[in-house]
Amino acid sequence: MESGKLHLMKFHRRWQILSYAEAVLYAVGIVVLFYLVSKNLWVGILSFVVSMVIILVIKKPWKHSLATTGNYIDTHIDEASFSTGLLLQPEDSLSNLAKLQRYKVSEELTKRLGAIQPPNKLKQAVLVMLGLVLLGVVVQKLDLFKSVESVLRNSANETQIQFVATDSISDKSVIPKIFSQDISVTYPSYTRKGTIVVSNPNIKAIAGATVQWLLEFDNPVQEVYLDRMGELIPLQKGEKGYRIQQVVSESGFYNFKFKNEEGIEFTSDLFSLEAIPDNPPEIEILGLEQYTYFDFSDTKIVELQSAITDDYGIDEAYIIATVSKGSGESVKFREEKLNFKETISKGVKSVKAKKTLDLNALKMELGDELYFYIEAFDEKQPKRNVARSETYFAVIKDTVSEQFGVEGTLGVDQMPDYFRSQRQLIIDTEKLIKDKPSITSKEFKSRSNELGFDQKALRLKYGQFMGDESEMEEAPAEIKSDEQGEDHDHAEDQENILKEYSHDHDGDNEHNLVAAEKAEEAEDPLHDYLHNHDDPEESTLFEESLKTKLRKALNIMWDAELHLRLNEPEKSLPFQYDALTLIQEIKNSARIYVHRIGFDPPPIKEENRLTGTIKEIENYRKNETKEVENPFEALENAVARLEQLIQQESTFNEADNALFTAAGNELGQLAIVNPSKYLQVLQGLKRIENNTGRTMNNYKFVQKGLLSALPKTPQIPGAKKEYIDEINSLFLKQLEVYD
């Protein structure tokens, strides 16, 4: 390549390098300015990159091509004769004249190009750079951005744990500083929040979370403690510094304490540790009346829609439905646990769940009631939080309701309901007689037989009162064979029912079997002391006259049953009436009437009244000292003392230390409930205590906080000091004269 072109390219490169250099100079100026203003290396580097890019984009040094360089040379070197372009073209494509010119230009450029400089603003760039540097220096010297900077710094420092010496003399000694602090809050696993690294030492975390502090000091320290509400917990020394883990169970405060090598104690500010409780799930039932009533003909469907929310996640939710049947004493409950239509995935924070409750599917009948509520659990550990919704009701209206009543005159309702049945039997029998012409003989017989059975059942029940438990054996054989299967079943049923309510004295495993066997033979010696329900004659359920009556009634019932079984209801009816009469008599005789009488005290002799001797009555003395408890005494004294300090009536003395410590303890009690509200006041108090905040502003701040923390003054009477003026006394005396 000929030297002309070579030079041209060199020139071109020089131009580009100069352009880049220009950009670098500008950028350096900006960097220095930014660095001096912000005093932060990173800001400087960032600004360098940014300004460099901006300037390069503006200048576009890479856009210089050889052609533009050629144009520039053409305009600035006369000898080039506007022919620099020829150098850039391939030699072969040129005419002879052009070749000649090319050669000439090439020769010329080789000579001349060293003399001219590519166009540049290097001087300007240097000046701008120097100007910016100067500006930076001036700004730094004058601290123009001091306030801005302090704001920036403070925000960084607030979260840094600072230590102060508790002993004010030790100012000279080196204060070990924390150069790295790591506070990480590990949430319980169920919250799915994992571990969060926080910068603010005032920690708010869910109860159960674990907080870990990792402190690294720049100077050797010893005896590093975490002071948590007066409880000193040592920090473990590890490779990287001091480490401690604490579980957040309740709100409180903490600070760190340590000693440096010289044994001087340092303490940090007070920080709050607030435990936020995991709230139980919230359940909302949407668009449902608390009571829903259905008629029998309605479609008995309850559409249950609910919204369940929890702060960390729902574990489980279901419906508890209870069906109640019957009323009064005979009410029965059936509880069922129903799941929602949707499956609730664990850990969902909010869910809308639906369920259609079909009352028919729940086998509910007239008069039955359904109570249901939703129960939801969250995932809290170790014990899940439970929330229950309000209870909702669905009722199927009963058109006919039975009234349950107790006879008012009876203290004890001795009479079982069965006594009513004899009357019912009579009514049914009369009805059967009346229906006889209109029904088939088979049905007539069957109904009569049924009535007979009912009569038997009634008799058996009365027999129980008599102690007739093996009544079945007395039944006539033919009837027994007639209705064998059915009767047996029923009788056994009856027996089974009875077993639950009676002493099984005649069972196989009678409690005093051996003794009883002996006694049977030898005139039972225990006879007088035992209730022997076995023997109807010995039954103590009813008194003697009643027993004979009842036995009579039972015998009559036998006859009534007999005729019913023989399909002769007409003949049975008189027996039934007799039985009813007897039963009525028994019922009435069992009623107990108590005559009401007042209390008639024995008469007192008039002459003896009010003549009792009081010799033995002594004076009574009781001495008691009640402590006046003022839980905020130190707080009150501290406020008064602070006022003196603020008014500069006196200076801080040793006695004040004790006072402010006591006040701090009292405020601490208040602050446990609401740490964030009182934390700063408490910190201020601590600062007064350890001589780092004995300034007017802090006094004022603390006093303000204490004043607002103090409760209302209780109303207590007391004496006032007053000067008693002679003139006033005279005046009062004179007034009395005119009264």
Add this chain to the structure above:
Amino acid sequence: MIDGFSFLQKELIIPILLCGLVVFNIYVWKEWQTKQRGRFVVNSIVALITILALGILILEPTKEVEINDSQALVLTDNYNAVVKDSLLNYYKGIKVLDYNPVKLIRKELDSLTNVIVLGDGIEPYDFYLFDSIPTTYIPNAAPMGVTRLNYTEQLVLGCELKVSGSYSTPIEKSFLVLQDSRSNGLDSIQLIENKNVDFNLTTRPKVAGAYVYQLAVKDSVGVILETNPIPIKVLKKEPLRVLILNTFPTFETKYLKNFLAESGHEVIVRSQLTKGKYKFEYFNTPTQPVYQFTDVVLQNFDIVITDSETYMSLGKSAKSRFEKSIAEHGLGLFIQPSDFLFNTRSSDAYFKFKSDRINTVILPIYAAETEKYPYQFDEQLLVEPIDLDGVSNLAAYRQMGNGKIATTSLLSSYQLLLNGKSEVYHGVWTTILDKIAKKKGQAVSWESNTKIPRKDEPFHFEVRTNLEELGVINEDSISVSLVQKALLPSHYSGTVYPKKIGWNTLQVENDSTDFSYYVFEKNDWKALTSTMIIAANKKQFANETQKNRTVFVDRPVSQLLFYILFLLGVGWLWLSPKLAAEG
């Protein structure tokens, strides 16, 4: 005629006289030497006249002149410039004086025949300057701000601090906020209309001590426009010694005694078991049975609470000892009501009642309903009602000498306690017992007569004492001179000039009792001060005779005559030797 003359340069008279004499003597001696006998006498006389004229020229003679048309306009704080201009226009040649309490204007005033005062007015302690000058006062309109203020300067803990006053021409919808010494808001009122508003703010201080509360004016968004200090002193209550006498134990007594004992008072309860036998209960006090009510025994107690049966059945001598203790030592007696009390018609009953057939009453502040006897107090001369939560006919006391006897028509007040309204119960009994409790003696009572003391301005105070000798010292232990009142030897008054802003104290010599007063800053309570000064000025200058006084003023005599005399004299003395030489 010669009386009216004097010289301006009075101090130069003697040296000038001496100099003149010397010069004259030299002249006479020189003239004698030259032996111009013919003109010796004439020349000597001329020389004398010339020297005299020269002397007089230097001494500047004056002549007393009677004038009666010299006026001045005294401009005081906040004067209205428009009024000033029109006055200047109207009274041509009127002098304008700027009033400043620190700078004396007495000299200027001396030559004036009358004065117009414009603005807020003259400080009351400077009124004496205007004693002999007819003065017209053109008052300012009422200023904007607090123009009237009353507050409890000294109170006991548990009592209410009441701040009342009026605010003139407030900014609409601004707030007046009572704040404690660290600007926690305690009570406030919104000033809705922009005319005179009366306000009434209350709070119960929480802590004893001397505090400077603030009355702040805030606009509707809470920006503080102005604050003014309210210095208060909160004292502690002292525990009482209470004797309770009952014929039989009652629930009322039981709860009252518990309340008193738990608040730290010394309580002795004596309830009768049977004839001559009693049940004594001592709380916070050593065992010391009370059988007889002698003066000594009664003197030990601050309050005696007794049911009406016990008190009425006391013997005459016991009763009179009670009355003596009440009247002389200020014992407080509370009679627990019963039907018996309301139905006695005896002439020596302390209270008269009339039936009102109302069995319940509502205490409005707490909205608590409670039972009462169907009676109310009848008006009597020495019987004053005790205000219980805004109801004034439930309790009353009768002043008897230095002490008080009280009773109430409340029935079963302990039910308030049982209903959980202990605050009401405590409030009611605190009010009643505070009213009648024996006052603990104090040797000295102080009273400030200057409403708003300021630095370097006179602060007037009054002292009442039963001490034989009283000496008061200020903070620098310098004795303050007191004026004893001629008719009331126990009353003294004095004046001090406080040197610092804030709390200042005065102390009784050789005694611990001191009195602190707060010295306000220059800008505190501006409107209030202005209002007070305006009122004082209006009063002071209302009845002035408007006739101009006559003032004698020394006016300089024209010196031209002496100058001509001097020139002629000197001319003659120059000419005379020349004439003599020719002649």
